[in-house]
Amino acid sequence: MTHLAYPLYVAFVWHMHQPIYKHSTTGEYTLPWVRLHATKEYTQMAQVLADYPAIHATFNFTPCLVEQLQEYAAGQAVDKALAVTLKDTHSLEEREFILSFFFSLNWDKVVRRQPRYARLLQLREAAQGDAALFSEQYFRDLIAWFNLAWSDVGVSQRDPVLRRLLEKGQGFSSEDIRAIADKQRELIGRVVPLYRQLAAAGQVELTTSPYYHPILPLLVDSRAAWEASPTLPLPSALFIHAEDAAEQLRRAIESHARHFGERPRGLWPSEGAVSQALVDLLADRYGLTWLGSDEDILARSLGASIQRDGYGHVTNPRLLYQPYICPTSTRTGPGYKSPLAIVFRDHVLSDRIGFVYQHMDSRSAAEDLVHRLQRIRENLADAQNPYLVAIILDGENCWGEYENNGDDFLRHLYGLLSSAPDLRTATVSEYLAQFPPRQSLPRLAAGSWIGGNLETWIGEEAQNQAWEYLAQAREMLVTSQQEHSEVDMAVLEQAWQEVYVAEGSDWFWWYYSHNNHRPENLFDREFRAHLGNVYRLLGLPAPAWLARPIVLSGAGVYQRPPSAYVIPALTAASTAGPEWAAAGHLEPQTSAGAMQRAGTVLHRLYYGYDPQALALRLEANEDLSPYGVGVYFSSPRGERVNQRPRYAATNPALASPGIGLAREVAVLAGQGHPPQAQLSHASGLETWQPVASSLRVAAGPRALEFSLPLSDLGLQLGDQVGLVVTLARDEVLVEALPQVGYFSFTLAEFK
Numbered sequence: 001m002t003h004l005a006y007p008l009y010v011a012f013v014w015h016m017h018q019p020i021y022k023h024s025t026t027g028e029y030t031l032p033w034v035r036l037h038a039t040k041e042y043t044q045m046a047q048v049l050a051d052y053p054a055i056h057a058t059f060n061f062t063p064c065l066v067e068q069l070q071e072y073a074a075g076q077a078v079d080k081a082l083a084v085t086l087k088d089t090h091s092l093e094e095r096e097f098i099l100s101f102f103f104s105l106n107w108d109k110v111v112r113r114q115p116r117y118a119r120l121l122q123l124r125e126a127a128q129g130d131a132a133l134f135s136e137q138y139f140r141d142l143i144a145w146f147n148l149a150w151s152d153v154g155v156s157q158r159d160p161v162l163r164r165l166l167e168k169g170q171g172f173s174s175e176d177i178r179a180i181a182d183k184q185r186e187l188i189g190r191v192v193p194l195y196r197q198l199a200a201a202g203q204v205e206l207t208t209s210p211y212y213h214p215i216l217p218l219l220v221d222s223r224a225a226w227e228a229s230p231t232l233p234l235p236s237a238l239f240i241h242a243e244d245a246a247e248q249l250r251r252a253i254e255s256h257a258r259h260f261g262e263r264p265r266g267l268w269p270s271e272g273a274v275s276q277a278l279v280d281l282l283a284d285r286y287g288l289t290w291l292g293s294d295e296d297i298l299a300r301s302l303g304a305s306i307q308r309d310g311y312g313h314v315t316n317p318r319l320l321y322q323p324y325i326c327p328t329s330t331r332t333g334p335g336y337k338s339p340l341a342i343v344f345r346d347h348v349l350s351d352r353i354g355f356v357y358q359h360m361d362s363r364s365a366a367e368d369l370v371h372r373l374q375r376i377r378e379n380l381a382d383a384q385n386p387y388l389v390a391i392i393l394d395g396e397n398c399w400g401e402y403e404n405n406g407d408d409f410l411r412h413l414y415g416l417l418s419s420a421p422d423l424r425t426a427t428v429s430e431y432l433a434q435f436p437p438r439q440s441l442p443r444l445a446a447g448s449w450i451g452g453n454l455e456t457w458i459g460e461e462a463q464n465q466a467w468e469y470l471a472q473a474r475e476m477l478v479t480s481q482q483e484h485s486e487v488d489m490a491v492l493e494q495a496w497q498e499v500y501v502a503e504g505s506d507w508f509w510w511y512y513s514h515n516n517h518r519p520e521n522l523f524d525r526e527f528r529a530h531l532g533n534v535y536r537l538l539g540l541p542a543p544a545w546l547a548r549p550i551v552l553s554g555a556g557v558y559q560r561p562p563s564a565y566v567i568p569a570l571t572a573a574s575t576a577g578p579e580w581a582a583a584g585h586l587e588p589q590t591s592a593g594a595m596q597r598a599g600t601v602l603h604r605l606y607y608g609y610d611p612q613a614l615a616l617r618l619e620a621n622e623d624l625s626p627y628g629v630g631v632y633f634s635s636p637r638g639e640r641v642n643q644r645p646r647y648a649a650t651n652p653a654l655a656s657p658g659i660g661l662a663r664e665v666a667v668l669a670g671q672g673h674p675p676q677a678q679l680s681h682a683s684g685l686e687t688w689q690p691v692a693s694s695l696r697v698a699a700g701p702r703a704l705e706f707s708l709p710l711s712d713l714g715l716q717l718g719d720q721v722g723l724v725v726t727l728a729r730d731e732v733l734v735e736a737l738p739q740v741g742y743f744s745f746t747l748a749e750f751k
Helices: 033-050 063-073 080-085 092-101 115-126 136-149 153-158 160-168 174-200 216-220 222-228 242-260 276-282 295-302 347-359 362-380 403-419 428-434 461-483 489-502 505-510 522-537
Strands: 008-016 057-061 204-207 290-294 341-345 388-394 423-425 584-586 602-609 613-620 628-634 663-668 676-684 687-691 696-699 703-709 720-729 732-737 743-746
Touching: 008 033, 008 362, 008 428, 033 057, 033 063, 033 153, 033 174, 033 403, 057 063, 063 174, 063 242, 080 092, 080 136, 080 174, 092 136, 115 136, 136 160, 136 174, 153 160, 153 403, 160 174, 174 204, 174 242, 204 428, 216 222, 216 242, 216 276, 242 276, 242 489, 290 295, 290 428, 295 341, 341 388, 347 362, 347 388, 362 403, 362 423, 388 428, 461 489, 461 505, 461 522, 489 522, 505 522, 602 720, 602 732, 663 703
Parallel strands: 008 057, 008 388, 008 423, 057 204, 290 341
Antiparallel strands: 584 602, 602 613, 613 703, 628 663, 628 720, 663 676, 676 687, 696 703, 720 732, 720 743
């Protein structure tokens, strides 16, 4: 093994963000997530890190989050859940709200671990949600438990007030509940000072994002979305306002300096979204020395690919695990100090923390991550140069799915890293101060950490309509400012602030059908209210179109059943032909509400049939040739001898379907030779017996199509079919569709 002179440096960047929840006119906070995450994750992440002084990390706080934290700490913020918490008695409407909302935690990992809280849930289920059946004491106990459960585990154990109330368990009084609320306010007030203290000690670097978390490339020029998605429909009114991006950054840096005592050196652009035009905007401004994005952006910037084996290990690691100099033609003026550096996150490692390790034992999960880091160091095999692995992800939303809110995992991880001689954690600025970038990018590609594109925030009908509304309100404000010089400057400032708030990414995130799974959109009303305030502040009536909700078309359509018989010609063309129009389809659910994976290999599965045969078309986001595709079927008459797909044991995070799988179609798309396909019957656990069939298959670089007789699958019209698709590489299961369990459909007869 090659001896390396340097340890492998690891930079954790924990991104802390919540959108503006403050209602524009009433001042009430619509949702309580700032308050609740502050008493749980924001406190916990700092407290755990402080116990491991050898671990250095970067925390990114968005200014709009810090603004709300300060209002809660000052007693100026009241959300709906807090308002009912502080009441002694409750109306029936308030009781219904409490009953529906105050179990908003992971039931298995949190609620059911506390016997009294679990009992309250059992009673609610038994009453089928009828709030009129419960006493006021029930609601006081539920309110107390909800707020106690949203407290950092370590703080609850150390604080005498919270520990006493946890031990009490039931029969809570109004005074008990007010004591919990007072403690929450105290904890929120400690958040910013706690991180300032860690930064002063050199253990933490504090960075920022643009003030209201906008997608900067889309503010600079919405046509940036075309770079990664050339056919994406854009709004009829293009948004081209680099001056707004500059103002969002200026306000962010001033706010950061005011609250944390110094200007930030690093920037996490909202959602890791960057473009070449953005880099030119940043040149010689703001005092920033680095920014971050995702590995997909690096690959597109270099015209290369980040290659991985079946276990997800990068096989060309020197490409990814180093910072680069951002290309710019303008960073050469009198204020030039040093090149602007950019680091790119390993999205597999980041997503394992965000989505995978919650399904594993905490110690095993921590050991897996450390092993993967050590494997990176081995694969680098470069004794002459240092390297940096950037792990960047949401620092607040994933922990509720972990045992003990992630406390056990983080402590195991930080403990292992503290004692590993070949690994060393560092803040990004610490690393760059010692090891400046060795290479420059020729150009920075436009896109984000989600799929390397900007489609999460623009391109669908509802998103584009929102951008058009924003553009019209902004244009009206500019016109009014130019034509009416008598408008009060304070009023203008408020109106511009409403525009800047409406530029935030979260509105457009929830207008995206992949992220909003319900017919109603709780953020739509607030978005339109902010735009309406622009008109109201200027003494103008809000346009009638702002009173109409922006409706998502096809929201949450991940599975659509077939609508007619499908008899396709098997071509594996890059796009599905009209013969697949009546087929059902299933898409990966990359979103988990506020959390989203960087991307998936699988893009969409089409499935259809006629009275004699079943046909499937699998589309991918990348070349399928390195993968083995497995399609598994259950049938009413199939023997239930196999409960999981092939290679399932290699990836415990991909749960077994939990049904009897009777048939497997295994396909190797191959490179430069015809695809190979085989039908097999289940004959034991992960045991498949090849059988003869009339299976037909066609393969293209990113599409695979096949058909086979229903009789070969033991199926007939009227049967319900269970189905799961897997991708394997090097005999390791790397992805499944659906990601957990299976989906089913009925072979209905069509006239």
